[in-house]
Amino acid sequence: MSTRTPLMAGNWKMHHGPAAAARLTAEIGAAASSHQGVDVALFVPFVSLSAAVSAAGRRLQIGAQNAHERQSGAFTGEVSCAMLAEICPLVLLGHSERRHLYGESSTLIGSKVATALESGLEVVLCVGETLDERESGATLEVVSAQLAAGLDSVGGEQVSRVTIAYEPVWAIGTGRNATPQQAGDACRAVRDWLRDRYGDAADVLRILYGGSVNPGNWAEIAAEPDVDGALVGGASLEAESFNRLIAISAAA
Template structure:
């Protein structure tokens, strides 16, 4: 919940100019709902794509304060973040609700950016893989192999979000490798290799290279660093690694 519509529009202009020509990977920005229309005006004719931070799984109805996928699509949104740890922790979103949202996003042609991750207490108790398996299995319940290829998974250890603490490249790779192997068990090796898995959690230009070069880390879900021009530095790192 950062940047007013005018601030978001101004920053989007900065990003458009700075990120022109970065075409070897996808760049999405996810402003707050009230800024989506203004940001769309800025990014609609270039390589930056528009994402939303959340959505509900119904088209319309008595769901005060919610936003439907059809509303987002009319604003030019192509992807939506679902199940972010703050939505789970602060607003009580369950795996069942997240599953409904993912299914609805897919049905409407939106790319779900499906967030998973363990708390510090769960990691300290050795429950990381148990938590991730439950979140993946329940979040993707009833979603077939072709559909899951359209899902982007974002591993965001809750203990590393907004804390300045980042998982080591080894810790992040271990979690990503587990998730990919789990997808292979549920679906197939081919499906597992085709799913994009991002790392999220205090990503900065200083630590991103060490994370991105790991074999199962395909990119980043960027929080605080996306609010300033360090976001451009992250794109430059990706471009250099990808050649």
């Protein structure tokens, strides 16, 4: 049995301003307090970070959804890792929407990961393939390349502060779902890659699954031995559904 503590991480994307964030964070934090065997995090919009941190309590970690690769400069509209580190402990990097909607390359994401770790932040790094890539049999090649670039500057002494989120792009908001076996196989492949790079450290690193996770499909996916939690989108936007996911993880 794995000794890795499950992590349930909600990604609110562009939802919930400060007032709503404070209310929802408090509701989720109360549920998190009753499930000591599960870590819980919320990635919230920049403008809601302070409100969420204030409402979070001790059992809930708050993180940002993105950061710039430089620490300061003439980058209008951007937020640095150093700034974030004054507010929150976590940052989400490499999400498929950043890659595919905003053209962020794996090399750029690797620079962001390095800067975040240098700033003292912990990182959740997202990787995953598109439908075309999966159907052409390129899943392992694509994910391996994303891992190699994303972790290019991350040594063995830093990797313990990184969590990997495998998110099949073809199963995010499309109505298609990966089977538990597909999710488990992909997460196992990620761990094998990490083991080749970092040795036994791979056995303690957490690997999350993120692909339209909801209370109806999570129990079977959570039972996969290399799945250590979930990166949850839509089902994290309401306390009832996200708290059910936390409870399922606690019972797994």
